[in-house]
Amino acid sequence: MPMKLQLKIWRQKNSDDLGKFNTYELKDLNPAMSFLEMLDTLNLQLIKNKEEPVEFDHDCREGICGQCGVMINGIAHGEPKNITTCQLHLREFKDGDTIVIEPFRAKAFPVLKDLKVDRSAFDTLIASGGYIGVETGQAPEANTTPIPQEIAEQAFDAAACIGCGACVATCKNESAALFVGAKISHLASLPQGKAEREKRVLNMVNRMDELKFGHCTNTEACQVECPQDISVLHIAKLNYEYLRAKFKK
């Protein structure tokens, strides 16, 4: 059953351009098609008509690299909860629907072109402390420090973040607390991460402010849109670690 869709897509030439919506029509779409394949199809149609294709970020197309991500009908990664844009399929829409597509927006994520945004602020955050400072060759035998299974599992839950930025895009405060909280929580819960525990959280939180991310007020919207369903409790853990580090200082 072929589908017809109308797309309202944000077009912006570069970061200085003001940008605007353009409307496009697509016919004969297969409901089994993925959302990004629909954009491919649109682009093919545009190019054939000598119009510039829509730029959007994507790579793995299986929900793990974190490079895709747009606002679909006003929701980060679209209506279904806890998925990435590349995992969205057209069967989620109805024939004849209009879909509004906008880039992720935040002061810390400037739009580069159309739907592409610059999320390098996330890298800057990790560089400010989101690591365990072990260098190649320094590691002791892996089984010297047993880690209880539930701790390892908790660490994993936090470490699963794919760095897509949906949490920031969906947050009314543009806060990166879930992203940073996940990293802090991952590293602080492991024995290996204890040595740099205080330094790490203080640096990352300070850098978060410098990078123009907003302040978390616990609206909890982030977890709903997070493809990995990272728990908001990691933000509480971030607060705990931060206060603890402040007290120690």
Added chain:
Amino acid sequence: MANFIAAKIPEGPLEKKWQNYKDQAKLVSPNNRKKLEVIVIGTGLSGASAAASLAEMGYQVKSFCFQDSPRRAHSVAAQGGVNAMKNYKNDGDSVQRMFFDTLKGGDFRAREANTYRLAQCSAALIDQAVAQGVPFAREYSGYLSNRSFGGVQVSRTFYARGQTGQQLLLGAYQALLRQQAKGKVKIFNRHEMLELVCENNTAKGIITRNLVSGKIERHAAHAVIIASGGFGKIYYLSTLAMGCNASAIWRAHKKGALMANPSWTQFHPTSLPQSGSYQSKLTLMSESLRNDGRIWVPKNKKDARNPNEIPESDRDYYLERKYPSYGNLAPRDIASRAAKEQIDNGFGVGELKNAVYLDFAKAIKDLGKTTIQKRYGNLFDMYEKITGINAFKEPMKISPSAHFSMGGLWVDYDLQTSIAGLFAIGEANFSDHGANRLGANSLLQACVDGYYILPYTLQNYLATQIDKPKPATHSQTFIDAEERVKTQLQTYLNTNGTKTPDEYHKELGKLLYDYCGLSRSRKGLTFVIKEIQRLREEFKTNLLVLGDTNQINSELEKAGRIADYFELAELMCLDALNREESCGTHFREEYQSDEGEAVRNDNDYAYTAAWEWTGNPSQPELHKEKLVFKNVSLSTRSYI
């Protein structure tokens, strides 16, 4: 007449070679290291681990990737696990055994010394990853857990749920960013390498395009390391990411680096089938599904019934029939080939008749739904997310898809290519996997190359460069290289034809899949070479790319990648044509036993085919590296 090339394998018994090498390798003193600059292309497991390790040693590193962050390199997608010889299970694992499994898995077409070194260095990787905070699966006791993976009899695979690659990569990425914060590494995101700059067959630097501003930039260094990953995306439909490409290695190849065994591609048997012509990639479903799922097709080609309504008597469980002892767990290449055979013979299922069933009905009946839910719940969810089908109620549909390139840049024992100062690591080199890679060995190889081998072998090279100044980017060679890149990009825009890069890519991919994929024949290869040449000529005159070079332009990026694929595709076919034997994933229809099994020819083909660019893509020059087996006896792989 082919020339023979040597791999510079160190002296001594197999188990002493690497130690001997390290004992004798030249060193660079710490105060000299900061004067030496290194370029690393790629931030996957191999690139990120190499860049971080080199920076930790004190070298100045520039790190490049085309994604918007180093963390997105395609290593992130690896699910299953990583092998390492720890023998935590006390089940008889040893370096020797791991070495042998790898060599045998590769159908004895890999270098003994490299494979042995891979096994030797494997244990240290687990230590390193755990120290970085990689949350590997653990037992209740808190100790690390292992599972077994295809093709081996011991449990040596470490895993982090279904996201092992992601977790390992984040460890390496974090180490890399730590060095960035210290000022030892400069990271260039959204940059694509478009040219290697060489003088006197020595690497001097690269030309890149800034994918945001479109600016063409020159970067010079004392050594260049290519860690650009696999090129399985050449088949268009594959388990690789959209941006995966051969451009970095291909441009190096055109500067003189040899390409080894380019046609050896592993096809993964359990990925999701194509659902329409719009399809852009095939998602991998973990191979573990084959532990409980049964693979079948209807006996009657025209059977249009719902799979649940087809009675047992009308089903052909062809793997169980053909390989009674391994059944549904036959190795990847065999399972993939058998599926393709069924599909080609018209037994395929699904709308496009391009898949086979993977059925859990029996397992659900025998073990109960809860057990299956527990074992594969997340995979069933993923399947439903993509297809909208509940696999508890209806068999999955799967099909083989291009997955891993065993071929790549030829490197010697030092991981140095045939160009001095140009090294290749990770999936980009032709590596240690022979004609077929064992599951969970390639994450290992990427990491071992980057953390443990390159830091020594590169230093051995850099020691000869201490008194040489960093090459100047205003030299004529750099200027010319930049000009060439600019002209080429402009050519794509000027062609102004009617077909987009993707359209060409799909056509090329289909040709390769059909004639240089799971099985190859002289007739088919001869035919497809002509087709590729024809399509390549058409591409040159009929390409359609809009926009301009000085802004974000994905289509322009694609055009360059496809242009390279067109040349590489022909080399792959020539390589497949040259190798008149069947080995590993390389199955030549002419060379099979009466039972349809691969027949290897050790007398004539126990060599690595390393191809040299001659300026004409249709006439590459063959060099052979003889494979000498002193420590194993060559046996026939049998899974019947």
Added chain:
Amino acid sequence: MAITGLFLCLFLVIHLLGNFQLLLPEDEAQLQYNAYSAFLSGNILVKIIAYVLYISIILHSIDAIYLSFKSRKSKKTRYRYDARKRASKWYSRQMMLLGVILFAFLVIHFYDFWYPFKFGELPLDQQGNKDLYQLVIASFQNIGYVGWYSVAILALFFHLLHGFFSAFRSLGLYHPYYAQIIKLIGVIFSLLMCIGYLGIPIYIFISS
């Protein structure tokens, strides 16, 4: 923010307990409530607490303004089509609006009761205490006043519904089990405060 917010919550409880005296039989209530008010204004400890309270309100408000200022959108970051609200509760997003209502209420509240009590001329009751009781009762017999009061208390309800658990999270309560408990306590607390503060004026209004 969390500390000041929680302090305000504590104050809410004490204030409510005091207010319950209004529900005693009329004569008793008048004397006791006025005596209580007088006691509060005389005691040095209470005075200190009162100052902490004023400071808390001010700090809490300043912090609120600062946070809103920080998350203020520029044209570039405002979505043209926005359905993000499906992922969170309206009151979680509207803490500032609720807070402003509360602030307005507090100002009026102070002006109506606290200011006349402190600085105004009030008749004295039998024991010679200022008769705040009559003032309060009179106000609560006015339908308009009760209406406005109810709006403010509803605002308080929603402010607490988010604020209570949020404060604990901000202070680092990350344990899943206890976080769940606190969320529950938060709901109960908000309900109690709401019923308590609304019950008094409504009771007085109805019974008059």
